[in-house]
Amino acid sequence: MSFKQVELGRTGIMVPQLAFGAMSFGGMFGPTDEETSHACLDAAIEAGITFWDTANIYGMGVSETVLGHYLAAKKPEGITIATKASIIPGPPRRIDNSYDYLRSELEGSLEKLGLSSVELFYAHRHDPETPIEEVAETMGRLIDEGLIKGYGLSEVAPYTLSRAHAVRPVTAVQNEYSLWTRLPELGLIRSCAELGVSFVAFSPVARGMFGETSVDRADMREGDFRLSNPRFTEPNYSHNLAKVEEFRQWAHGRGVSVAGAALAWVMAQGDHVIPIPGTRTAAHLNEWLDAQKIEMDAATLAEIEAILPAGWAWGDRYGDKQMVAVERYC
Structure with missing residues (x-):
């Protein structure tokens, strides 16, 4: 059994409905190395997960470089690559949506990836001082220049x-x-x-909470942004951990992995909804794989809703400093 293929927007490009996020390859959540990352990508290909997502700031180019080395060494077929640019780390953190900046960063990303073009390029955040129409025109130029096949937006309304x-x-x-x-x-x-736009869901396993064991604050290294994230600080963390444990028991009672069930739930929200979990290891990636066989019928969705109704989590998903250029609309 393989993951269902869905169209990426209206590009005609078909991708598996479960994608792979390579942020962890940049060391964002702990130490990693290229050999381990490449073994993870081997597992992704074996599972049919061939839509990979990265960004210029993931390890300040490390993630893209790791992917580039893999593509050059293994030459896998049928891989769809997405990358992003716009965020300039601070302090203070800034957003640049200008054509000159995005094109320059894209060229740098292509060099690291060893590619002449990518299928998808995101504006990683929208600069509120730049009309989004200008961003669309910039992305259109990059498409016309043959550097990208399609463009995306992130954290927008x-x-x-x-x-x-x-x-x-x-x-x-x-x-x-x-x-x-x-x-x-x-x-x-x-x-x-x-509109015929793919919705790519990042952090679909809740930054490590929906695993066979939930992420432990004690295991987070200094600098991990989750340490100051409202959902990972007390008393919120203990409440959230207890609620996730209820879901974990439900999943195990059905004989499925916790991550697989969480991902299957996301995919059940529409054929255009593509979850993009991330990991550093093949072992964690393999926990996702039963997502393709878990049936999310009305009764199952109702059971999950009874355990984790909308709004159950304590704390905001970001702290105030993390909300820079994240659009709010409700």
Whole structure:
């Protein structure tokens, strides 16, 4: 059994409905090395997970470099690559959506990846001082120049999507979405479906909470942004851990992995909804694989909703400093 193939926006490019996020390859959540990362990519290919997502700031180029070395060494076929740019780390953190900046960063990303073009390129955040119509025009130029096949937006509101799409059709929107982050249900997932835009759900296993064991604060290294994230600070963390344990017991009672069940739930929200979990290891990736065989019928969805109803999580998904250029619409 392999993951269902879905169209990436309206590009004609078909991708598995479960994708792979390579942020962890940049050391964002702990030490990693290229050999381990490449073994993880081997496992992804074996599982049919061939849509890979990275960004210029993941390890300040490390993630893209790791992917580039793998592509050069293994030469796998049928891989779809997405990358992103716009965030300039601080302090203070800044967002740059200008053509000159995005094109320059894209060229750097292509060099690291060893590619002449990528299938998808995101504006990683929207600079509120730059009209989104200008961003759409910039992305259109990059498409016309043959550097990208389609473009995306990240952490945007439905109105921003519709404004950009009117100028140049958007391929994908990437926002956080999972059983503990449900905001996109208030218009964004529906807007994507209506416009023929893929909705790429990042952090679909709740930053490690929906695993066979939940992420432990004691295991987080200094600098891990989760240490200051409201959902990982007390008393919120203990409450959230207890609720996730209820879901874990439900999943185990059904004989499925916790991550697989969480991912199957996300995919059940629409054929255009593509979860993009990330990991550093093949072992964790293999926990996802039963997502393709878990049937999410109405009764199952109702059982999950009874355990984890919308709004169950304590604490905001980001702290105030992490909300820079994240669009709020409700």
